[in-house]
Amino acid sequence: MGRQGIRTLVVVGVGLIGGSFALALKRAGLVERVIGVDRSADNLRCAQELGVVDVACDALALAAAEADLVLLATPVGQMAACLSAMAPTLPPHALITDVGSTKGNVVRIMRETLPDRLARCVPAHPIAGSELSGAAAAQYGLYENRDVVLTPMAETDPSAVETLAALWRACGAHIAVLDPDEHDRVFAAVSHLPHLLAFSYVNLVADRDNAERCLDFASTGFRDFTRIAGSSPEMWRDVALANRPALLAALHDYRAELDRLIGEVEGEDGTALTNRFGRARQVRTAWYQKFLRK
């Protein structure tokens, strides 16, 4: 292995996210061996057949004993149990990270399950995904030009952050470092809130007396506005509960914004509506120009 490389990567939950990380590190020549652990024996066999993992293992403690780096890519509900099972056998130098879309809860779980190893814990959130899932969906290029946010704790050793950042950069990702709470506030606003608003909007249409006719006439605006309402209910329940304080603050802010808008429509205040819509258009258009150049 080169200067930046590691010998053994343990991926717990070998799906699109964990599997693509393993593949990208293999292509970069930065990992010698990938051990996969997964609740689904079928998925794990598939991961091995596709070369996403080299070794399939159904015992977390056994895999942990070999680890230089552990990537937790399970649903958040299973994370505490996995870390508890791995804690006794993890070598002292092993680095522990995850891929969850909320970070305050991961910090809490790490503090509870690995209190003596926080220097080697680097919570992380790769901003990537697709509507596909499972090891069969893993791909080398998933992280090319995507952001990965690292949210180290006060206890995290800076060298652990640097090691993980170098591995993610080798996958093609851009690294950002945020405080875990700030991460959760940012993603409550730009990701979690719009998902919940889109789910709610589709439910509202579905509950109407004239729902069928409405859906008959729904077109491209509806299509794009509701795309994220096709996301996994279980995943978004977990996110909503895990990021509850920041999300509730954003939901209450949105309700206040909606009340102001309703007041202006009720009061037929055309000037206020034009200003409100005009500001949104200006911000969205400027954002999109920047996004396209990324």
Place this chain on the structure above:
Amino acid sequence: MGRQGIRTLVVVGVGLIGGSFALALKRAGLVERVIGVDRSADNLRCAQELGVVDVACDALALAAAEADLVLLATPVGQMAACLSAMAPTLPPHALITDVGSTKGNVVRIMRETLPDRLARCVPAHPIAGSELSGAAAAQYGLYENRDVVLTPMAETDPSAVETLAALWRACGAHIAVLDPDEHDRVFAAVSHLPHLLAFSYVNLVADRDNAERCLDFASTGFRDFTRIAGSSPEMWRDVALANRPALLAALHDYRAELDRLIGEVEGEDGTALTNRFGRARQVRTAWYQKFLRK
């Protein structure tokens, strides 16, 4: 002209929508002459140079005197003045239609300005558009496979509806007929409400203390959810005011839906959240499969 054709079409407001209707009828050989009227002399000259209109006219009364069909494609705020100016010279047989995205208000304007001609009035709403505008954006194929909703009044002569329907079908459109109020309720739900929700959401993000950081991390979910927040503020102010009752009902329903969701997040009711999100996903996924086959 063939059985279905007309001699003179007068397009008031020669932009994307009105210009594309003129071009499509010309290609179908169903109109002999198109007279264009427009507040912008530059736009009208452009329409003439591009062959969208044959004759440019800056006097509504003069154009009206020649009309077999009048297509009103102005902003809704100018519609009453245009119809009043045309009323004295319109031939008795002339058919009058529009392209507005709200219909109850158009019915009211027609009743006020053309009380003796309601048999020949067919309010209409072609479900088409693009982010482009002006005569230069007019295109033959804009209405291919798109819906056009006709909303005749009680007084409208069925033969007038049939004549207009045949012309729109010749443009490639599919015809639906709705009661004007039902039209406004349907489009309040599937088009007007999501636009207002998207504008409000972008304003909420823009007002945050950490707005810049939020926009830095906004990605594809944000992009699609906010696409319609890039729409024209003036047009959407007009729509919000014109469709005020139906839109307010939808806004209040959405707020109630949001309150239920907030209650479930506050109460950490994971089962209720999973059901809520799951229902939305099921409805959205089924809708999208149908939409793709259209």
